[in-house]
Amino acid sequence: MVDVSALVNTAVTKAFAPMQTWLDAQPVKSAEIQMPMTNTKTKLGEDGDGIKAFAHYIRTGDEGGIKSLKASNNNPMSEGTPANGGFAVPTGMYNQIIGKLREDALYPKVGVRQIPGKGATVNVPVEGAKDGAFVLTSEGNTTDRDAPVLAQAPMTLLKYTKRIELSWELMEDEDAQLMSFLAIFVGQGMAKTHNTLLITEALANGTLGIAWGNPIVAGNVPSLVYALPTGYEDGSVWIMKKSVEGTIRGFTGNYFQFIPTPVDGTGALTRRELFGFPLYNSEAMPAAAASAKAALFGNFSYMGMRLAPDITFIRDPYSAANTGQLRLHYYFRTVYKVLQAEAILYAQQGT
Numbered sequence: 001m002v003d004v005s006a007l008v009n010t011a012v013t014k015a016f017a018p019m020q021t022w023l024d025a026q027p028v029k030s031a032e033i034q035m036p037m038t039n040t041k042t043k044l045g046e047d048g049d050g051i052k053a054f055a056h057y058i059r060t061g062d063e064g065g066i067k068s069l070k071a072s073n074n075n076p077m078s079e080g081t082p083a084n085g086g087f088a089v090p091t092g093m094y095n096q097i098i099g100k101l102r103e104d105a106l107y108p109k110v111g112v113r114q115i116p117g118k119g120a121t122v123n124v125p126v127e128g129a130k131d132g133a134f135v136l137t138s139e140g141n142t143t144d145r146d147a148p149v150l151a152q153a154p155m156t157l158l159k160y161t162k163r164i165e166l167s168w169e170l171m172e173d174e175d176a177q178l179m180s181f182l183a184i185f186v187g188q189g190m191a192k193t194h195n196t197l198l199i200t201e202a203l204a205n206g207t208l209g210i211a212w213g214n215p216i217v218a219g220n221v222p223s224l225v226y227a228l229p230t231g232y233e234d235g236s237v238w239i240m241k242k243s244v245e246g247t248i249r250g251f252t253g254n255y256f257q258f259i260p261t262p263v264d265g266t267g268a269l270t271r272r273e274l275f276g277f278p279l280y281n282s283e284a285m286p287a288a289a290a291s292a293k294a295a296l297f298g299n300f301s302y303m304g305m306r307l308a309p310d311i312t313f314i315r316d317p318y319s320a321a322n323t324g325q326l327r328l329h330y331y332f333r334t335v336y337k338v339l340q341a342e343a344i345l346y347a348q349q350g351t
Contacts, residue, residue: 102188106195106280110237110300113339115155117306123152124304126339155306157333160193162186168324186330190311192284197336199239199284202303202346203293205338209345214290216244216349218251224297224347225275232299232343238279239296244288245281248274288349295347302343307334 080086106112115124128149135144164182209227212220228236272279277297286292314329338344 102192103195103282104188105191106198106239106282107300107305107336109280110198110239111235112198112300112336113302113304115304115306117155117308121154121156122306123154124337124339125150126153127151130342153304153337153339155304155335155337157306157308157335159331159333160190162189162330164328164330165320166326166328168326171326182328186311190330190332194334195282196284197334198303198305199282199296201336201338202239202296202298202300202344205341206296206298206344206346207341208348209297210347212294212347212349214350216247216288216294218248220347221248221251221275224295224345225277228298228345229342232302234299235301236277236297236299238274238277239282239285240279240294241283241285241287242281244285244294245274245279247288290351291349293346293348296344297347298344300344302338302340303336304339305334305336307332309333 107114115122128151132146132148135146137143164186166178170178210220210223212224285296286294288294310332312329312331314331316327316329320327
């Protein structure tokens with residue numbers, strides 16, 4: 001009876017004998033070999049490359065050599081793992097910068113009076129005494145002589161600046177509409193500066209209208225409105241921190257609910273108001289606290305402001321060229337001044 005297994009083994013041994021002889025003759029490390037049918041040279045590494053073990057298995061059927069072989073990275077390629085494919089996927093970026101929302105300038109909204117003039121200082125004439133009434137005069141008697149008492153309010157411009165430095169590389173490579181973002185950033189920063197100056201001047205040189213409670217109570221709101229002298233009501237507005245407004249909006253009681261009623265017949269409010277007067281928020285106003293000046297109410301056309309010029313912008317690619325920096329310079333000059341203190345009231349909380 002013919003031993004088929006022996007015949008197969010003999011045939012395989014003979015077929016692979018030349019290849020095995022050739023492989024055995026090669027140096028184990030760093031030998032350059034010419035692969036058949038190609039012009040590509042490759043390096044024959046150590047037995048870890050598995051060539052000899054695979055050839056031994058084919059020739060003998062002995063799996064001992066190949067069982068020790070393993071893949072270099074036994075993992076599927078995927079985007080979630082950087083080394084297994086994630087590094088090949090570019091990182092996307094939204095092409096606009098999402099900035100913080102900052103306040104708009106209050107001065108055009110609340111009606112601050114813009115004072116023209118040249119030079120660093122402009123003196124604004126203001127009335128000092130408050131009277132002006134006519135005097136009853138009998139027939140034949142001397143008429144009453146009267147004249148306004150005038151004073152001057154000097155308004156001296158002060159300079160405010162900002163500088164932004166950008167590298168040449170950033171300018172060349174950015175893809176997030178950086179210049180558009182910076183224009184908004186600068187404009188909002190300018191508005192924040194104006195609001196801070198306006199409120200600082202009003203709280204410092206306005207008039208104490210009423211002492212509010214600590215905490216604030218519902219009756220404090222009309223008390224400040226009615227503390228404003230007669231004649232200033234038209235054009236008057238509120239300014240307060242949003243958190244203070246929120247406290248007031250929650251009040252109910254005998255006065256009213258501090259939620260304005262729609263007045264245009266469609267269910268929509270025509271403006272944000274409190275006790276019938278427009279209301280504006282600013283984070284420059286103090287929060288509700290002991291001794292805090294928590295609200296402003298008054299006619300801001302009796303506050304003056306100068307702005308000369310609106311803003312100056314200089315693009316400077318030269319002064320820091322040795323470090324590859326582009327400098328953007330922004331300047332403006334402004335000043336705020338209360339011209340009639342009785343027209344602008346603040347409420348100060350108790351201790």
